[in-house]
Amino acid sequence: MTKNISGEKDNRTALIVCAVIGLFLFLLPALLPRFYVYLASIILLTGLLATSLNFVLGYGGVFQFHHCVFYGAGAYATALMLTKGGFSLWLGFLMGPIVGAILGFILAVICVRLSKLYFGMLQISLGSLVWVTVYRWYSFTGGDDGIHGIPMPDLLSSPNSSYYFTLLVTILCLVIMFIMVKSPFGSALQGIRDNPGRSEMIGINVKRHQVVALTIAGFFAGVAGALFVVVDNTVFPDMLFWSLSLEVFIMCLLGGWFTFLGPMLGAAVIVSLRTFVSTFTVYWAMVLGIIFMFVIFFLPTGVLGYIEEKLNKMIIEPTIKE
């Protein structure tokens, strides 16, 4: 018998890799020019958005097709608090996640009546309603133009400081979500993902757990939205358009939706692609499509999912044979 009685995997390799990446991220502003610092901030907050989607997608098995609604709503909430309300940044920043969570809760309560694809379809249509509202309500949201030049306090006005702020908040949020995934709630959620019917039979109130998970996901998407305001000082309706939701969905699948950091990796790949390929061609989505096709064919569990499987073969299987 092994000493490790809970069946937990060996996480040391993952920890070392995380530490190296963390160090690199910490030193990044000193190593790379300004543009890359900005890009890294966008990758981090988009990764946070993708991870929050994956909290319900990969761990909860809920097909939340239109996740960006909460991202956009969070960003708009923060932006409006700052511009229309004249509140301080910190209050505005808090408002983002809160609005994200409230909207997440409302949509969840309506949508959990359905399951799987039907959930997704209803969610995409309700989400589009939110988008239309933002898009059309010129007097309040600025409509098509969005809101530009949102004032930031001096502390966060330079790219480096907003980068460090984004890094800090993202890591904090990831840690909290990781703890949640590993908690009994997370176990129940994964049970629901694998088998909702059986979960009910063992006493789990499936719909209520899903609503809570979706609210949490909305909260963290709202954090990502608020971070975007800090980094970019703008908001625009495209932030809650369904095509962005699709991109975020692909980030999860590409990176590995059964892994915790897969969506972050997916975000890094896709945001970089979008940035660099779109300087050569307007058809950057075609490049994304081709890459995604190959991933589906050869790495059905995503890039990180594939790596994890290989590592498991090396680390876990010899110990199982004991």
Added chain:
Amino acid sequence: MLEVASITKSFDGFKAVSQANLQVEKGEIVAVIGPNGAGKTTLFNLITGVLRPDSGTVRFKGEDITGLPPYEICKKRISRSFQIVNVFQRLTVFENVQVAVLSRMGKTWNLFSPSKKLMIEETNRILENVGLITKRRHTSALLSHGDRKVLEIAIALGGDPEFLILDEPTAGMSPEETSRCIDLMKHLSEKLGLTILFCEHDMELVFAIANRIMVMVRGKTIIQGTCEQVRCDQAVQDAYLGGSDVC
């Protein structure tokens, strides 16, 4: 302990279960038998709240539990396993059972303490009871069919049931696995004092371990009685055993 009275359920006019009756006393092992499509699984679904009956009542320990949702019925300490393997595919064997234990303890709203430190002894005890302890770190999708059927039962045991419903526990098992499963059922009944209700096509198994047998044909209860009574009943022989004289 469990009392099902004239329960009826139809799907689009087809009466899957009509006027079925069933009594199970504490500590008994009761088998439900009947030809394919007799309504055995539907009956179990009605008892466990997966389906709502059109009419009739289900009483458990004197309490009316008709039409409660499954997660409420689970709290009354009724657990079930499924005919078609119904486990949590991506979780390990350990996690499969652990999530059931966590759920029973009402811990699934705990968002911040790590699961891996909770309910370990309890979960390991269940795995030892069913003989899966050495495989606890395997992902359940990789288990053999027989082991997955046992895991089915182990998940059901995670709810610490008094009343265990097994839907064809040995379906698709090899002879060795079947005899292991019989031993397990006996063990659960004798050592843990569980009341067991199961349905099965393997008559040898049924007559070997059931105290009493209920026979269903086309949704109706034909008879409920001891093995001898059932064996000799003319209606059962006609409907089920093809009319041949086995008595």
